[in-house]
Amino acid sequence: MIFRTTSVTTGLALLVFAACPAAADTHQKTALSGHEIYVFGGASLNLDCSSAGRDDVRVVSGPTHGNVRLVRGKVYATYPKSNERSKCNSRMVNGIRALYRSKDGFKGWDQVTFSVHTYEGNAFKYVTNIKVE
16 A cells, blocks of 8 residues: 555656646846846856856847847856855856847837756756836
8 A cells, every 4th residue: 555655646746747847947137228237147056166068048039129139258156155166156167158139229028038948958048127217
């Protein structure tokens, strides 16, 4: 009986995870119309803060009223304090950043969604809502 309960519970958990994709990490930024702003940056790092490898970052939707430029270069890492790599957050490291620029004269809301696959094998969606003034 214990085996059957465990199997059902495991099956239900797998069904829920398959039906519900991981929630997106959502952020909000404000930009002046026609001016470029930084909307995302990421890097996969080793414990010594050196690059572990390149992350794959892609725009999967948006923006409707502007464009996004993905640029390889220096970024600040944003590891949580609980992560051993959080010591790397205070220095610029090799990574990828996304820059947004609205169409000249546009004012209102725009949104861009990124698909991020890290070198370590993690995957998530990153959504930026942009208020353009």
